Amino acid sequence: MSGGSSNARIAILISGRGSNMIALADAVRDGIIPDAEIAVVISDQPNAAGLAKAAERGIETLIITRRGRPREEHDREIITALRERNVDLVCLAGYMRILSNEFIEVYRGHILNIHPSLLPLFPGLEPQKQALEHGAKTSGCTVHFVDETLDGGPIIVQREVPVHEDDTVERLAARLLVEEHKLYPEAVNQVLAQLRQQA
Numbered sequence: 001m002s003g004g005s006s007n008a009r010i011a012i013l014i015s016g017r018g019s020n021m022i023a024l025a026d027a028v029r030d031g032i033i034p035d036a037e038i039a040v041v042i043s044d045q046p047n048a049a050g051l052a053k054a055a056e057r058g059i060e061t062l063i064i065t066r067r068g069r070p071r072e073e074h075d076r077e078i079i080t081a082l083r084e085r086n087v088d089l090v091c092l093a094g095y096m097r098i099l100s101n102e103f104i105e106v107y108r109g110h111i112l113n114i115h116p117s118l119l120p121l122f123p124g125l126e127p128q129k130q131a132l133e134h135g136a137k138t139s140g141c142t143v144h145f146v147d148e149t150l151d152g153g154p155i156i157v158q159r160e161v162p163v164h165e166d167d168t169v170e171r172l173a174a175r176l177l178v179e180e181h182k183l184y185p186e187a188v189n190q191v192l193a194q195l196r197q198q199a
Contacts, residue, residue, distance in 0.1 A: 008192045009039040011087040013078075013095040018043075018050020020093035020114055023181035024188065025057050032185050036192060039085045042078060044097055060085075066097075075103040082107070089191065091184070092146065101148055111146040112191060114184050116176045118142060118158055123151035128172045131163060139163050139172060141180045143187035156187045 010028070012021045021041060027033045041054040042062045051061045062081055066074045079102070082090065092113040104111065117127035118140040124130075131139045140160040147153040159179045163172060 006035060008036040008088045008195070009086055010036055010089045010091060010188070011039055011082050011085065012041045012054075012091045012093050014041060014043050014048055014050040014093050015045050015096040016048050016050065016094045018048065018053055018093055019177060020180055020184050021050050021091075022053055022057075024091060024093065024184055025054065025059060027185035027188075029057070033188050033192070036188075039087050040081065042081065044074075044095070050094075071098070072100045072102055075100040079103060079106055088195065089188065091188065093184075098150070099146060104146060104148060108147070109145060110195070112143055112156070112184075112187060113146050113151070113153070114141060114143050114180055114187075115151050116141050116173065116180065118160065119144060119151055119155060126169075128169045128176065132167060132169060132172065136163050139176060141176050141183055143183055156190060157183055159183045 012024060014021050025038050028036050028038055038059045040060045040062055041050065042064055043051055044065055046063045046065060054061050064074065064077050064081065088110065090107050090111045092111065115127065117131060118138070119142040122130040128139065138160050140158055142158045143156045145153040145156065161176050161179055
């Protein structure tokens, strides 16, 4: 899409194990997300386990830590790296930092996040715990566009997951993760189709 390439160039931002990053990378490799490539995986945490998993798949990795800098300065370094690689779509996959308004403005409509709840229910941290504490009968996962609100951007796709009476946070989280790994590639395909129509 960008830079004369017919393939959509995707960047994935992680802070930890990167299981959704792996799901996206493998979906691209297997043609589930066609006409796309993972341009780079960026982590704010030098010890993020997902970095090694990305490197094993031959994907470029970058570590861009905050180093005590203001959020805007940190994000500008990431924006520069994304622009240098002609990135079309930014996918957050367990990225534990809130993006600056400048980052959101530069890539508005081109940043996705996945969240393990049926938004707008249970935004923020520990949504599985929130769901169990509120006695929810159904949970799920949501892929949404990122805007200035916390987990509040326009919803792209959702998938319901039943809550069992004997569920623990760990059990529910594990079942949600299985669905997240299916849902994120589906959402990426939808958004890339929209972006291609706009191009």
